[in-house]
Amino acid sequence: MVLNSIEKLLEKYENGETSLKEEEQLKNYFSQETVAPHLEMYKPMFTYFSVSKQEQFTKPLPLNFDSYRGKKVFIYKWIAVAAVVVLILGVYFKEPAVSSYEEYAYGTYNNPEDALNEVTKQLVMISNHFNKGISTVNYLEEVNKGTETLGYLNEIESATSIIFKK
Known part of the structure; x- marks a missing residue:
């Protein structure tokens, strides 16, 4: 009798028609050591749901946004300094200008x-x-x-x- 009700609950579960109480009954049934052989394939799924329900996030969350903003501004300042240095070096090491534009105006052929x-x-x-x-x-x-x-x-x-x- 219990097996028939579990099978009906599984059918409702697959159709998405179960209530939370019915899903709890399924979890309790599949947490047992003895499960009907033809329903063994559902056991890992329901044990996963039980285990994942107990998982908790333990990593600390940084909620101090002021320190984050300070780091952001600090990084932007260094990026600006680096851009200025690149521009100055570009101007300083600029290649000398071509002596005359006409030399390259018509390509490389004189004839x-x-x-x-x-x-x-x-x-x-x-x-x-x-x-x-x-x-x-x-x-x-x-x-x-x-x-x-x-x-x-x-x-x-x-x-x-x-x-x-x-």
């Missing part, structure tokens, strides 16, 4: 024909890579043909739905 040859060589290389990419995408045309044939299947389905009056 315009050399620059044109280099640009055409680079454009040919880009074109070759682009053509390789396009050749791998050509398979999409076959996919498009396949999807067109699937469109015919939709027409067949609509015709059969008219015939069978779905």
